[in-house]
Amino acid sequence: MKEKRLRQILGALQESKYLTVSQLAAKLAISTSTLRRDLDELVRRELVVRSKNGVIPASEMRTDTSVSFRTGVNAQAKVAIAKDAVKLIKSNSVIFLDSSSTVLNMANYLYRVPNVVVVTNSLMVVARLRGSSIPVYLIGGQMSERSHAFMGPLAEQAVQEYNFDYAFFSPVVITPQGYAAETTVEAASMRKAALERAQCGVLLCDSSKIGQHRVYNLAHINDFRYIVTDDPERPANTTATVLRVKTGGLK
Known part of the structure; x- marks a missing residue:
């Protein structure tokens, strides 16, 4: 039975x-x-x-997992990571926010940054910032019904028109070899294009993502300036500055 x-x-x-x-x-x-x-x-x-x-x-x-599902995975850690990631942004910055559920939480705290401008490929980010005084630019392209994000060649072409002070990403996993990786080639390619336009790339990852395997690499963790995580030890042996989230803020 x-x-x-x-x-x-x-x-x-x-x-x-x-x-x-x-x-x-x-x-x-x-x-x-x-x-x-x-x-x-x-x-x-x-x-x-x-x-x-x-x-x-x-x-x-x-596969390209539903955003409704992803927002509920390790939700508390994602909020803490996003909240502290916002502290990295200086006033008068142009920033890119990807379509991940972790980065989405940053939208709740951007009001703390004076004169910030947001560029994103995520409809969820746009919806979260609707009604705020923050200027938001949405990159178009082919929309994924599951992630509510725009990807593909048109989106990658559009992102080339910008120069970002900071770009924030939260990949599906960080592989044992130290690569930020995605489940689809479209997601990896879109994020890679945005990272190339950023002076400072920031990787957000909760502990459940570290040490997993996926097919398509976005970049190696050493290609990011900062990594914000709740994991007390991983990742290790990286040239990026690792900021470990604890109660009370960044360590």
Whole structure:
């Protein structure tokens, strides 16, 4: 009976790619308590991945994952990292913000930086800054429905028109070899184009991303001036300045 239920859960997730716990429970007509126990088992078997916002099949972690899902993964650490990353920005700066869920949190604290100008390929960043006094420029191109971001040749061409004082990125992973890496070539190529236009590249990564594998490299960690992370030890042996987030700010 349990194995049948587990197969039904996996089938529903493969069909929808992303569901909240309440949606999944309603779809399968089971209680949320039973579902949570089943999900614990599927996580143990490495067949699904959970965040506070919902559940996806493990196979989705190697595709352009839904932004709704990503915002719930290690959310507290991402907010702390983003908040401290804003402290690096000097007044009168032009900055690039990528379409990651970690960098998105920076939009909540940019009001602290006088005369900052934002360039981004993320619709989520634009929405977050709507109504503020911060000038925002959106780079166009081909839109990803999952990440709500513009990528592709047109976006990469558009980013060449700018010179950034700072550019902020949060890749899907940092590989054991020290590369910031992405699941899609489009995401890696777009971020690489923006990094090339920046005087100062800043890498944001929570501890869960470090030591993982993905296919497409954005850049080596040594290509960034700063790395902001909640990991107490990793990454190590890098020429970048590593700022380790703790309660009370940067160390």
